[in-house]
Amino acid sequence: MEFNQESSHYELLDIAPDASPQEIRAAYMRARAAFQKDSLAIYSLMDSSEANEMIQKIETAYQILSHPERKREYDRSFLSRPNPTQAATLLDNPFESSSPIENIISIDRTPPMESSLDEQLLVAPALPETKIAENQIPEQKTIELEEWSGPQIKKARERLEYPIERLMEATRIRRSYLLAIEGEDFAKLPATVFVRGFLTQIARELKLPADGLIRSYLKRLEDWKVSQSSDSR
């Protein structure tokens, strides 16, 4: 289901990423049959150009997933995608107790224990390799009160001597998204829900105050969006 612009080839064929070649082929045939020109199943729902568009997407998906090398390459980029499985499970298993929804927007639901922990860690970061002198603490405290921007996140990360590669690995967020967040290249960011999820993970990883950071960063993102839409008018 294309609930965000980037629905994966797996989602398109409605299969799991570990589907066998036979399963991929069967799913492809099924999808093709469903959207072909004479299919009863699209009657009254889609016009022929919409159905065609879907067939094209299905063909592309199959061309990649049926080709071992192309599939490997796609999987590499797919696996570093933001929450592809979370988005999928969200639709598939709404009743699962460890609902992925919690992961995506955990800032609103972080248990009090956890958030107070974060605040303390802000004062004395737990990362063993970081050396923060006593006199730097007040400065960090003021960070909590001010507006968080992309460059400030970057600054905080650099202060912790935390390389972006490590952040990629720890958060499983694509490099391009991390760079876009830090550089406030808003146009390159995915839907806000995902950005929210990213920020939660970044804040957790860098031990930054999640609530304030997310609130002010999303505000900046929102302001930018508003300015974009008024520009385009």
Place this chain on the structure above:
Amino acid sequence: MNAESSGPENPLSDWSLDPFARSTIPSARRVREIWAIGGGKGGVGKSLISSSLSMALARLNQKVIAIDLDLGGANLHTTLGVDFPQLSLGDFISGRTENLKDCVISTGNPNLSIISGAQDAVNAAQLSSSQKTRLFDAFHQLDADYLIFDLGAGTGVHTIDFFLHADVGIITMLPEPTSIENAYRFIKSAYFRKLRTCPQLESVYPLIELAMDGKNGKGIKTPSDLFREVNAANPEAGLRLREQIARFQPKLILNQIRAQTDVEVGLSVKSVSKRYFGIDIDYIGYLEYETNVWQAIRRKKPFMVEFPDSRIAASIDRITNYLYRKGSAIKPSAL
């Protein structure tokens, strides 16, 4: 108006805002599960499938009441070989009888009773939301393990609400364009009604209403367009929308199958619905077209009794078993 249906109309407790609100006291619910059979078009076998599922469930030693909710066009009693009874649902709705239990008629089959539908459409049209609340409360307290709702044709608001209120919503369809068109219309109506009555989505009701009007100016044509707009307007509501959509999992039965390609129509409908609506339809089975069976139906004989060895009867048994096991797997505590 009845004394028991009156009382302060709190907009939040008003059933019309939340068709999923069950009885206020959960323990008062005697009924274990409600299955609703709908599908938009008339003549696709809703009553027939309702009555045969009811019979199959009754044979599993479950106490079943089949309820004709085709308000104004009741004929479930006919498919079960019962004459139209003295008291029907219409009498309860209009208040002629206080107790819905008085409308329960035995069918002669062990474990299986029926409540016949209203015969005059006037009653149905006047069904207010407080009457609906009273009706649902009464349903839940019936002495039965399972209720089977046989819904009327069309996408009227009552029909959709009955469908959404059920624990298991089954859509019946023939492999024919007109039937498919109506089934999609039915799914769409139920889908939007479900979203429109979800309190957590209140902030985006205007968008949902826009989407319900197919020719809106915002270019919202498909549910994924709606999701995009909702998400842009309010990411939190976007997530709630996703949850609601994920919870909407209608079942599908294809009726009057004559060829293998007809069977595959069901798979295609499932595929298309997943990509178009983002919903997971559970294609639970199909019923073959068997001439002698359809002749039995013409003679008002329940085919589950007349032709217990027919392929249709076997399919019905399989479907019933599947749903029965699924239900008891999910809610063991409901007992």
